[in-house]
Amino acid sequence: MKHLLLAMFLSVALIGCSDESAPDKQTAADIRAGSVVAEKECKACHGLDGKGAAPGIPNLAGQRGRYIMAALQEYKEGKRVHAALRAIATDLSEDQTRGVAAFYASLAPVPAEKGAVFSPYENGKAVAAACAACHGANGNSKTAGTPNLAGQQPIYFVAATQEYLTGKRESAPMDPILRKLGKLDIESVALYFASQMPAQRSAPPAGNAAVGEPRTAVCGGCHGSHGVSTDAATPSLAGQDPQYLVHAIKGYRTTRKNDTMARVVADLSDQEINDIVAFYATQKSKPAEDGQNLLRDITDKCNRCHAGDINNRALAIPIINAQDKDYLVLALRAYRDGKRGNSLMHNMSVPYADSIIESIASYYASLPAK
Ligand code: HEC
Ligand code: HEC
Ligand code: HEC
Ligand code: HEC
Missing domain, CATH: 1.10.760.10 (Cytochrome c-like domain)
Structure with a gap:
């Protein structure tokens, strides 16, 4: 994972993110016209207050107008796939599109959800208690024939657990425990052990x-x-x-x-x-990873573009603070899995396991919008 993270960092450094705060142009007439469109076409899902009507529907209140327009254009062109939005965006005139973007951009942002920030490291630590009897506290085994897990590479670790469960490896004594763990727990315990210091x-x-x-x-x-x-x-x-x-x-x-x-x-x-x-x-x-600082290390990079006060003239960058958590998870997985056409964000999200995406999404969802 380290070299992938590094490659991602370098590509971002090249693109750069100048801080030119150009306020989106929105006139009172645009906003009025846009509120009519929103009432008719968007209210059912995005509300008239710009809050997503259900988990997984993005908040639009206070989002940058230029980004809303760019997103609607992408649905229209099929670069983002959503049947209803494609039809809606195709039917809107240019004036209506500008208006509805201005309307939602003008609204006060939705307050952040008070959910807990998911930490794969802490979750993994809790799961690891079930492994200690054989693999040792912190993953340094004292039993001959039982492997150390401390410092082990996380993607290999996850693959190894699956090999026991699918029979690619002979069954091991922990199979019944592994079978009960979900994907997020397995990835979390992999990150926890990867971050422990192996004994000499x-x-x-x-x-x-x-x-x-x-x-x-x-x-x-x-x-x-x-x-x-x-x-x-x-x-x-x-x-x-x-x-x-x-x-x-x-x-x-x-x-x-x-x-x-x-x-x-x-x-x-x-x-x-x-x-x-x-x-x-x-x-x-x-150690293969630094799980305790992983979220901070990742979001330091994201914040080069997504920190609340950065507005970039060349890129239509969305505000992600206080966004709906489930929507953020869906968006990051879509970039990672190549289902949402943006090569920049694809490169940013490709190294991330579901547990890390969950962590990033819950973090940004919990931040105040402004
Ligand atoms: C049937 C429900 C529905 C309706 C009606 C609807 N949307 Fe959406 N909208 C969604 C969903 C769901 C998504 C997330 C889709 C995805 O994952 O790309 C979305 C995404 C968006 C996005 C992208 C937001 C982001 O953060 O990237 C914009 C912009 C948007 N809608 C604007 C509108 C506007 C403007 C209207 C009215 C003209 C509208 N939508 C009507 C459900 C709806
Ligand atoms: C009852 C003892 C026992 C418990 C409890 C146990 N393991 Fe194991 N584990 C083993 C043994 C023995 C092996 C070696 C099996 C083999 O030879 O393939 C092993 C192998 C592994 C491997 C493969 C390591 C490698 O280098 O390929 C992983 C990963 C693993 N265990 C994860 C876990 C996790 C995660 C837990 C806790 C949820 C756990 N184990 C609990 C005994 C145990
Ligand atoms: C082309 C790359 C490659 C080469 C060369 C290679 N390995 Fe591997 N090795 C792997 C991969 C990938 C795995 C994981 C396979 C799996 O999932 O079981 C692995 C697994 C192992 C394991 C199991 C580790 C564990 O924790 O269970 C041992 C031991 C091992 N290799 C030893 C060796 C030795 C010794 C050599 C040289 C004689 C060697 N390997 C050469 C790629 C390689
Ligand atoms: C170089 C600038 C840059 C960096 C660094 C960056 N992003 Fe983005 N991000 C963008 C742009 C531009 C978009 C809009 C792309 C599009 O239209 O799909 C975007 C879109 C997103 C979205 C979709 C939001 C929505 O409303 O649909 C999420 C979520 C996101 N980024 C999260 C992240 C995370 C997490 C990181 C760090 C791992 C990150 N970004 C790093 C520029 C950046």
């Missing part, structure tokens, strides 16, 4: 780390230098429990289903496996 280990009884190291040349391209992965979908091996590592490597030749791994470990002898494991088990690892 002593050398295992079998294997020679110095002999094993050169054999890991082929592994390092994916698992990172000294087994510290920098790719969220590839596991770190550094500091992992040695008995578990041996079992896992042999598993790729028998029960675990992963073609790449099966290929690279196919010809290793037991001694070679012990040497490789002795090397990886004694390497120092580190």
